[in-house]
Amino acid sequence: MNCLDQARPLGAHAGCSHHVKGEDCRLCLVRPLSVCSALEPDEWASIEKISTDVRFEERDTVVREADDVVSLYTITAGVVRLVRTLHDGRRQLTGFALPGDFLGLSLERTWTFSIEAITPVTACRFGRASLMEYVDQKPHFLMRLHEMATHELSLAQDHMVLLGRLTAEEKIGAFLLELRRRWARIEGHASDHIPLPMGRQDIADYLGLTIETVSRTINQMQRAHHLVIVPDGVRLLNTAYFEQLCP
Amino acid sequence: MNCLDQARPLGAHAGCSHHVKGEDCRLCLVRPLSVCSALEPDEWASIEKISTDVRFEERDTVVREADDVVSLYTITAGVVRLVRTLHDGRRQLTGFALPGDFLGLSLERTWTFSIEAITPVTACRFGRASLMEYVDQKPHFLMRLHEMATHELSLAQDHMVLLGRLTAEEKIGAFLLELRRRWARIEGHASDHIPLPMGRQDIADYLGLTIETVSRTINQMQRAHHLVIVPDGVRLLNTAYFEQLCP
DNA sequence: GGTAAGGTTTGATCTGTATCAATGCGAGTC
DNA sequence: GACTCGCATTGATACAGATCAAACCTTACC
Known part of the structure; x- marks a missing residue:
């Protein structure tokens, strides 16, 4: 059954x-x-x-x-x-x-x-x-x-740098690039369309921000034409912007 | 030789x-x-x-x-x-x-x-x-x-909580209790005297703060009689204060 | 269509911590 | 003793992001 x-x-x-x-x-x-x-x-x-x-x-x-x-x-x-x-x-x-x-x-x-x-x-x-x-x-x-454990440890250290030393804009940028890389590995090919199944509150709690700051920052990026917000996530328009934001 | x-x-x-x-x-x-x-x-x-x-x-x-x-x-x-x-x-x-x-x-x-x-x-x-x-x-x-690697991973996750969600005062408190615990393990017995061989800038870069905030916070704790600053570190006076700060 | 519920966005204001700028202080050196 | 060097401390001010508050979607359901 x-x-x-x-x-x-x-x-x-x-x-x-x-x-x-x-x-x-x-x-x-x-x-x-x-x-x-x-x-x-x-x-x-x-x-x-x-x-x-x-x-x-x-x-x-x-x-x-x-x-x-x-x-x-x-x-x-x-x-x-x-x-x-x-x-x-x-x-x-x-x-x-x-x-x-x-x-x-x-x-x-x-x-x-x-x-x-x-x-x-x-x-x-x-x-x-x-x-x-x-x-x-x-x-x-x-x-x-x-x-796998030591790889996780290395990612955890990356995340400490993010939490301790990056600005809100850099945190969001790094988060989107991280997810793009991980989805690419799963799907076998990179895409500028990044599904975001988690809510804004989860993103905030992952990045050490508030939900308002996450929302504002993503919407600022949209107004600056760096990305567009789509129903299930975002689509990156200006990859160069994100890559120089998180070098 | x-x-x-x-x-x-x-x-x-x-x-x-x-x-x-x-x-x-x-x-x-x-x-x-x-x-x-x-x-x-x-x-x-x-x-x-x-x-x-x-x-x-x-x-x-x-x-x-x-x-x-x-x-x-x-x-x-x-x-x-x-x-x-x-x-x-x-x-x-x-x-x-x-x-x-x-x-x-x-x-x-x-x-x-x-x-x-x-x-x-x-x-x-x-x-x-x-x-x-x-x-x-x-x-x-x-x-x-x-x-050992997975223990490190668990400590890294503790540190993410610290970096993402604690206040400056809580960060300093958690840091001192962490060091006290680690020195106790090495020396075989707990002591309220905590050697701090690292400088203030290192503490700041570990806790995601600036050197000024680290200095101010530790000195505020001294003024409040929660600890005393000694040449090579600090001595905790009010353990209860630290323990309720980081429960 | 109405309306309730859960999440998101936007605006106004506040505040904790950063930043900028001196000053202090102990150890080492001449 | 006087000078320098490398921190640490203290004070004044600025600002990024938090907080408080309201409006705005969607989606679900009657």
Whole structure:
């Protein structure tokens, strides 16, 4: 039985996830981008054995900060946000995870951030214990995890520079170029059309700004003909402007 | 021959490093804190074979951003700063490395930040190629590297919250508590006396502030009797104040 | 079509931190 | 002791971005 066949209430409640029949790794569209790129074709069956496909609806919470890590995920479609919240409600997004991204690199016992679906999401779920066992048997898989973790670390350092030292205009510019690069990797070709599935508040919480400043800055860029705002995101008109803004 | 025995000019030139005779891993003071804590006593000889002790003077540059990674380091004494610089001179420190900290977690080809000695520093140096080989032979050593990398990632996310969402006062408070915790781990016991070997400008570049704001904030805390400024750092007087500032 | 709800944009004003400009102070040197 | 050099501190002022407040879409639903 496949839950996808059923009608489901919109805005499903937090934490809801639905198993779908384990998909065939041979057909996986994000494999080359994902942690599984470390595996040879003859290893696909072994990883398939410890994975399940799951689905989350828009606004679902996938995991909550401080929860025990039960499962780890590779996003196969859709976008999630990684959220840290302060006691008084201030939020900082530490990132957005796109198709191919792995959640749970740390192999630690508890989550240090919440994961919330921004769009409908499908993901490949691994039990923590089975994956730990798998890692023990396959050092090259651990090496791939480590490579992904240190790449994340390098991106985190980029983001520290952004948060600590860039102006609002530079932050927005760097954000758009980052997303363009990431979508290009996923789609296999660059495009000046940049989908922005996240809302303005999420962009603000990612860049350390307020929603008003994000809105004003993007609209100023539109008035200056550097980009146009389209229903699902933006389209860059003047790439040179963005590239000299964030050299 | 041991370079340490020789008189050396102060403020040695950038990049200068001096081999000292390979020290005995059995005597290593930072081993329990370092990547080597993953090794059993019978493995100490094998890691000693691929390591050399080196020394850097205050203000030496250990590695430069974008340089090829030739060696990796464990700090055994002293403090270094990790620096990212923008084309126009704006700086963001992504961290300070203290005794026990490992530099070069990523195993990538080039450095993504500069490393500069803040105090005289001794470090244990590993050739990149030999360490890669070592890692291939010892999966538990790779696991330890990965554990350290993901711990760094979690700290980087903490720092993103600090940079994006905390006020100047909260940033200084969080910084002092972070250093207190790290010195406590190194010294084996907590103390309200917090050495600050880095200058005000380094603190500012770490916290995304200016030197004036750092100075003003620390002096305001002194006037409010939350701490006293001592020659080599600060002493916390009112721990409760700091703890409720950064809950 | 009406209207409610959630997000976005725009305007007016405020403020925390940056910037600009001295001054202070300790360590090293002549 | 006097001078210099490299920070650190302090004060006056400016401004980028926050805050407060309202208007303006969309989309969904009756």
